[in-house]
Amino acid sequence: MECKKVQDRLLTEYADKELGPEENTEVEQHLIACLHCREFFLAVRRSAVIPFKEAGEMQPDSAIWQRIQEKIEEERARSRNGFWKLADVLTPFLRIPQPIFRAAFVTALILVVVVLAKWPASYADPVYGYLSEQMTFMRGLKAGNTDLLNGDLKDYDAVFEEIVG
Amino acid sequence: MQEIERELITKAGQGDREAFREIYQKASGYVYTLAYRVVNTKHDAEEVTQDVFLKIHRSLSSFKFESSFKTWLYRIAVNTALNHAKKRSRVTTHEVEEVFEDPATVTQPDAGKRLEAGETEQRLKVLLDQLNPDQRACIVLREIEGLNYQGIANSLGININTVRSRLKRARETLMVLGQKEVASHGV
Numbered sequence: 001m002e003c004k005k006v007q008d009r010l011l012t013e014y015a016d017k018e019l020g021p022e023e024n025t026e027v028e029q030h031l032i033a034c035l036h037c038r039e040f041f042l043a044v045r046r047s048a049v050i051p052f053k054e055a056g057e058m059q060p061d062s063a064i065w066q067r068i069q070e071k072i073e074e075e076r077a078r079s080r081n082g083f084w085k086l087a088d089v090l091t092p093f094l095r096i097p098q099p100i101f102r103a104a105f106v107t108a109l110i111l112v113v114v115v116l117a118k119w120p121a122s123y124a125d126p127v128y129g130y131l132s133e134q135m136t137f138m139r140g141l142k143a144g145n146t147d148l149l150n151g152d153l154k155d156y157d158a159v160f161e162e163i164v165g
Numbered sequence: 166m167q168e169i170e171r172e173l174i175t176k177a178g179q180g181d182r183e184a185f186r187e188i189y190q191k192a193s194g195y196v197y198t199l200a201y202r203v204v205n206t207k208h209d210a211e212e213v214t215q216d217v218f219l220k221i222h223r224s225l226s227s228f229k230f231e232s233s234f235k236t237w238l239y240r241i242a243v244n245t246a247l248n249h250a251k252k253r254s255r256v257t258t259h260e261v262e263e264v265f266e267d268p269a270t271v272t273q274p275d276a277g278k279r280l281e282a283g284e285t286e287q288r289l290k291v292l293l294d295q296l297n298p299d300q301r302a303c304i305v306l307r308e309i310e311g312l313n314y315q316g317i318a319n320s321l322g323i324n325i326n327t328v329r330s331r332l333k334r335a336r337e338t339l340m341v342l343g344q345k346e347v348a349s350h351g352v
Contacts, residue, residue, distance in 0.1 A: 011333045016307060018314055047343025048336035051292055052308035054285045060197040060214050065189060068218050072185075075223075 003037055006030045010041045015049060166195035169234050178225035185225075189218060196242045202305040203246035205293050209253060213246045220245065239310065240320050243302055247321070250298035295342055300335035303328055 006027055013019040014027050031038050169191055176184035196217050201210035220241055228237065293301050306312045306320060318325045 008333070011336045012329050015336075016314065016332070043340055043343060044336060048304075048339035049308065051285075051288055052304065055198075055202070055289055055309050056285070057194045058198045058201060058286075059194045060211060064193070064197075064211055064214055065186075067215055068189070068222075071215070071219055072222055075219075 001026050001030050003030075003034060006034070006037050007040050010037065010044055014041075015044055166235060166238075167191040171230065174225065174228060174230075174234055177222075178228060180226075185222060188221075192238060193218070196238065199239060199242045199305065199310070200246040200249075202289070202293060202309060203243065203298065203302050204250045204253065205290060205301070209249055210246075213242070213249050216249070217242045217245050236320075239306075243306065243320055244322075247298055247302050250301070254298060292339055292342070295338050296335050300331050300338070303331040304335050307332060 009019060009023070009027050014024065019027065031041065169188055173184050173187055177188050193214060197210055197214045200213035200217070201207070204210050204213055217238075221238070228234070293304070296304065302321060303317055306317045312320065314325050314328045317323075317328045321328075
């Protein structure tokens with residue numbers, strides 16, 4: 001086994017006792033014969049393994065338990081309140097990832113632009129014009145303006161022709 | 166971590182506050198230490214510890230005893246800590262104010278040992294600071310929790326080859342630091 005391959009194992013599986021028995025023996029035989037790799041392994045242990053073996057267990061500040069208790073009580077109170085129950089059910093749906101939210105916003109914007117761009121054309125539509133005039137006419141009649149009945153109807157015929165033709 | 170009885174877990178899952186407090190007393194040191202090693206600041210480790218116990222409180226009722234409680238606990242703890250560390254490293258590349266763990270909170274019986282523990286903690290902090298959160302989590306699970314490669318892969322939800330390469334990169338980085346220190350001290 002070459003030094004490069006041995007050192008790769010010394011940094012990983014050999015240091016962590018994860019090598020199969022055959023390869024383990026190969027590495028050990030190499031270490032007996034190679035001073036450079038022996039020194040390399042000592043450096044691995046000194047810098048990256050042994051310091052962690054001295055780590056002790058720490059205790060959190062007592063205030064942490066107080067905060068946890070407060071949060072639990074808040075959650076319990078919420079679960080008893082119907083409004084918060086509903087809010088808790090709906091909250092995951094509101095947590096839409098930003099890219100989806102952006103895509104939805106852009107789509108909505110495009111729709112608004114398209115609808116607005118189309119809207120003036122509907123006003124120019126002959127049917128819209130005809131109906132609008134008819135409504136004005138009917139409103140006039142309802143208001144008692146009988147003069148309208150004597151009006152010239154040529155224009156209406158022209159509109160009808162435009163629609164049919 | 167002290168052994169936690171099945172009965173206690175079941176009681177806490179049914180909403181027994183005293184049982185949950187007992188679980189906290191037995192496991193908080195373990196969770197806090199694990200979190201501190203991964204996030205590497207006292208303030209963040211406290212936030213992670215709080216989040217972990219709230220998550221546990223919410224999901225205890227659905228814990229099915231398919232894995233050991235300890236395994237379940239460190240999966241939640243390490244992943245919460247890792248997510249926190251990654252979020253934090255996106256916000257700022259380095260903490261403005263370095264807060265070292267108070268040596269008095271490290272479980273060591275007498276004053277002399279507490280001082281030593283403080284030095285060890287500072288040394289560990291310097292070493293872990295050299296690594297990115299992913300490498301740190303692998304090193305902590307391997308060196309401190311004693312998990313094998315498969316255990317680390319399962320806990321972090323990653324491939325065993327990724328575990329190997331993260332450990333290798335982490336140790337290479339730590340060796341470079343070790344060589345620099347040897348050179349600067351002329352040892």
